Amino acid sequence: MTDWRHDLHAHPEIGFDEHRTGDIVAAKLAAWGIQVYRGLGGTGIVGVLRGRRSVVGGNRTIALRADMDALPMQEANVFAHRSQHPGCMHACGHDGHTTMLLGAAKYLSEANDFAGTVNFIFQPAEEGQGGAKAMIDDGLLERFPCDAIYGIHNQPGMRLGTAQALTGTQLASIDQFTVILRGQSAHGARPHEGVDAVSIASQVVSALNAIPSRQISALETAVISIGQIHGGTADNVLPETVELRGSVRTLKPAIRDLVEELFQRVVHNTAAAQGGTAEIVYRRAYPPTINSAHETGSAARAASAIIGAENVMRDGNPSVAGDDIAFMLERVPGAFIFFGQAGSQRGHVPVHTTSYDFNNDLLPIGASYFVKLIEQELG
Numbered sequence: 001m002t003d004w005r006h007d008l009h010a011h012p013e014i015g016f017d018e019h020r021t022g023d024i025v026a027a028k029l030a031a032w033g034i035q036v037y038r039g040l041g042g043t044g045i046v047g048v049l050r051g052r053r054s055v056v057g058g059n060r061t062i063a064l065r066a067d068m069d070a071l072p073m074q075e076a077n078v079f080a081h082r083s084q085h086p087g088c089m090h091a092c093g094h095d096g097h098t099t100m101l102l103g104a105a106k107y108l109s110e111a112n113d114f115a116g117t118v119n120f121i122f123q124p125a126e127e128g129q130g131g132a133k134a135m136i137d138d139g140l141l142e143r144f145p146c147d148a149i150y151g152i153h154n155q156p157g158m159r160l161g162t163a164q165a166l167t168g169t170q171l172a173s174i175d176q177f178t179v180i181l182r183g184q185s186a187h188g189a190r191p192h193e194g195v196d197a198v199s200i201a202s203q204v205v206s207a208l209n210a211i212p213s214r215q216i217s218a219l220e221t222a223v224i225s226i227g228q229i230h231g232g233t234a235d236n237v238l239p240e241t242v243e244l245r246g247s248v249r250t251l252k253p254a255i256r257d258l259v260e261e262l263f264q265r266v267v268h269n270t271a272a273a274q275g276g277t278a279e280i281v282y283r284r285a286y287p288p289t290i291n292s293a294h295e296t297g298s299a300a301r302a303a304s305a306i307i308g309a310e311n312v313m314r315d316g317n318p319s320v321a322g323d324d325i326a327f328m329l330e331r332v333p334g335a336f337i338f339f340g341q342a343g344s345q346r347g348h349v350p351v352h353t354t355s356y357d358f359n360n361d362l363l364p365i366g367a368s369y370f371v372k373l374i375e376q377e378l379g
Helices: 001-008 019-031 094-113 131-137 197-214 255-273 293-307 325-331 361-378
Strands: 035-040 044-050 061-065 117-123 150-161 168-171 174-180 221-231 239-251 277-286 289-291 336-341
Touching: 001 019, 001 094, 001 361, 019 035, 019 044, 019 094, 019 117, 035 336, 044 094, 044 131, 061 325, 061 361, 094 117, 094 150, 094 277, 094 361, 117 131, 117 293, 131 325, 150 293, 150 361, 174 197, 174 255, 197 221, 197 239, 197 255, 221 255, 239 277, 239 293, 239 325, 255 277, 289 293, 289 325, 289 336, 293 336, 336 361
Parallel strands: 061 117, 061 150, 150 336
Antiparallel strands: 035 044, 044 117, 168 289, 174 239, 174 277, 221 239
16 A cells, blocks of 8 residues: 555646546556446546345445545655656645555455445545535436445544544535725825725735634634735836635534625725725635534444544544535535544644655555444444
């Protein structure tokens, strides 16, 4: 599995462009006697494995999901398996997620001591592009129905050999926005003759940052982050427009609705107060990732069998990161849980940073967890 991951890490591919990755996944599944279906949601793959045992009254189907895409980032690592593709790297561990699911698929295909069906879902484009929804829109759950779906994510902030399985909200919803603030261009020496879009932008940023702290209860969670500001082409000219782009993260649907309402009001009113206008594109990207109670209990039992019950946390705070497995969990009960990857020597670097690397020591833990789930739920 280490060799597989190193190869995937060295050849990362952006969402909906996971052609080499998909070829590798499909070839391995087929070699292990697993039925392979390609092209769901673009580059998505489903492998179907039927158990050799039978159960009176019918068999269940369990889906196991991993994401395959990388991020548009320049890797700073210098080890041998660093990215060979400039401006692209596996900075979130999807190479590891794919590898762990492949490891489980190989073992289950060889042992095949279960009753029912396993659907191995290898999903494209998790990073902000909604690959899970693309697969669903392409008929994933109609063509490959399942009774439950499970997934995992590595967590550098947790010690290797631990896991967190929360019932209810595990990850936040993610909304994305683009704001065009429009003023009136003027010479830098005579700003009073125009409407300063840069000044409007600075006040809008401050006003948006005040929403979570002053208009949302301190007992609730809301994060508004401005990731991009673009405006101007010359030092002595006030630009006509300034563009802001960013994201909003919340844990509850009601707070999600409230933040969007406040966002619209704050941006429009702040721009108008300075004589400008605002155009807002506000897109609801991912819903919150919500784990169902029964399936989370099943996930916790399987994880406990691998790493010990004392190392599986059943409470704690949800993460304000997001994942588009949420679209699948809206349709099918299931659980998406975290496994720690911070070891004594590696695995501490946060995801989405240029020096991140998946900890190979997590590979057998994650693969064994998937196997245990199937043995437990379909055994």
